[in-house]
Amino acid sequence: MSPFLHLCQQTIGANYVLSEQDEMLTYLTDQRQREVGKALAVLSPANSEEVAALVRLCAEHQIAIVPQGGNTGLVLGSIPDQSGNSIVLSLKRLKRIRKIDAANNTMTVEAGCLLAEVQAAAQGADRLYPLSLASEGSCTIGGNLATNAGGTAVLRYGNARELCLGLEVVTAAGEIWDGLRALRKDNTGYDLRDLFIGSEGTLGIITAAVIKLFPIPKSEVTALIALADVNAALGLLSLVQEHTGASLTGFELFSDFCLQLVHKHFAELPKIFSRSHPQYVLIELSSSETQEHTRTQLENLLASALQSGLILDVVIANSLSQAAAIWKFRELISSAQAREGKNIKHDISIPVSQIATFISATDTLLQTAFPACRMVCFGHLGDGNLHYNVSPPAHQHANDFLLAQAQVNRIVHDSVHRHHGSISAEHGIGALKKEEILLYKSPLEIRLMQAIKEALDPHQLMNPGKVIGVRHETTSLD
Known part of the structure; x- marks a missing residue:
């Protein structure tokens, strides 16, 4: 064993230093099973002080660090590269809920707490933590903040950044910044909190956070609505926002092809509508009003939309x-x-007013380039976030289609850029898109990001090879 790993064992205990390949495999493999990285070891500290001590050791020995929460990311941001020169620093043991302040509507949690556990703790205090993701049983709060996660309730409550008041961070120098302030107003200089949120562990390691809580809604009403097209969905969004205001919690769009896939592969699910429709919207209202009031409000609104022809059919739970x-x-x-x-995934955001135009234009471009490719388009219409995925034609082998991934990505991302959108809405950049962003951000923006990285991580040891790639000449589309 190397002297470095021996020192790590002395710092956190031998049981929490894994160096055998079979022991490390789950930490080295990305969530979609596409890549397996290499590492010197997986280190699992128990608290912020141990994290800081390990970072100082890594700095002394010039060992790169890949911070990792639940390893549920989709852009290769939480696994190491193939060099084998880094360690994975797992935060799963930092799982204490330090404080719940119901009067202040805040909770202080450590980075390794599972999102589902935080939701349950809030519920136990008669409060709501509204961040909701499909991976909530396995993703961690630290990972949510490091990637600025979104989810289904962003429309009402905002993403992870908007749900956080303060942070505790271990810097690249191994110092602990205590920014755990439970304040909604604090205008005392640069906002370091927002700098670390969404940085994917490239500037420092989030070890704890103060997060916002909310009163538990007294009522929730859910409806599934059938529509003729995306323009109708946008019209319905405007109508619902006008009449329900802050009660609108979720507004999810998916196409008929998405629904067909669900019925095909989960045949046990019942049919909702007697016939197919081009598009569907799932609406959720939550309110401090009674269940009867909220349901009546939605029923009246949708009855009017049905009568006017804006929607085609509706089912209310x-x-x-x-x-x-x-x-x-x-x-x-x-x-x-x-x-x-297999398919080619895109996590994009578009100004809501441009979504129908984007989908129509980009579908046409892809069908021209790849006839009979199948579009799986769904997402959080209310905040402009689409999961715009492309599956191969039914007659083509997926591996053959994936050979064209770079061309598909260019068509989609160029169209996103033309519609003033972003090529990453809620999944981050990681290693997967670090070169791609160079095409869509101005040279100035890239230089500013690089300057921040160099200032906070001068030895380039924090999650190297993620977020910021090497700039090439004349790559910007601006």
């Missing part, structure tokens, strides 16, 4: 179990697509 069943159709789209076969 009569119970929590029916609401959960309706949500399953939305939540199982990714799983259904995975069962259908």
Whole structure:
């Protein structure tokens, strides 16, 4: 064993230093099973002080660090590269809920707490932590903040950045910054908190956070609505926002092909509508009003939309179990697509007003380049975040289609850029898109990001090879 790993054992205990390949494998493999990295070891500290001590050791020995939470990311941001010169620093043992302040509507949690555990702790204090993701049983708060995770309730509550008031961070020098302030107003200089949120562990390691809590809604009403096209969905969004205001919690769009895939691969699910429709929207309202008031409000609104022809059909859940069943159709789209076969995924955001135009234009471009390719388009329409995925034609082998991934990505991302959008809405950049962002950010923006990286991590040891790639000449589309 190397002197470095021996020192790590002395710092956190031999049981928490893994160096055998079979022991490390789950930490080295990305969530979609596409890549397996290499590492000197996986280190699992128990608290912020041990994290800081390990970072100082790594700095002394010039060992790169890949911070890792639940390893549920989709852009190769939480696994090491193939060099084998880095360590994975797992934060799973930092799982204490340090404080719940119900009067201040805040909770102080460590980075390794599972999102589902934080939701349950908030519930136990008669409060709501509204961040909701499909991976909430395995993703961690630290990972959520490091990637600025979104989810299904962003429309009302905001993403992870907006749900965080303060952070504790171990810097690249191994110092602990205590920024755990439970304040909603603090105008005392640069906002370091926002700098670390969304930085994917490239500037420092988030070890704890103060997060916002909310009163638990007294009522929730869920409906699934059939529409003729995306323009109708946008019209419905405007109508619902006008009449329900902050009660609108979720507004999810998915196409008929998405629904067909779910029924194909989860045949046990019941049919919701007697016939197919081009597009569907899942709406959720939550309110401090009574269940009867909220349901009547949505019923009246949708009855008017149905009469005017804006929507084609609607089903409103009569119970929590029916609401959960309706949500399953939305939540199982990714799983259904995975069962259908390999595909090319895009996590993008577009100004809401441009979404219908974007989908129409980009579908046409892809069908021209790849006739009969199948579009699996779904997402959080209310905040402009689409999961715009492309599956191969039914007659083509997926591996053959994946050879064209760079061309597909260029068509999609160029169209996103033309529509003033972003090529990463909620999954981050990681290693997967670090070169891609160079095409769509100005040279100035890249230089500013690099300057921040160099200032906070001068030895380039924090999650190297992620987020910031090497700039090439004349790559910007601006």
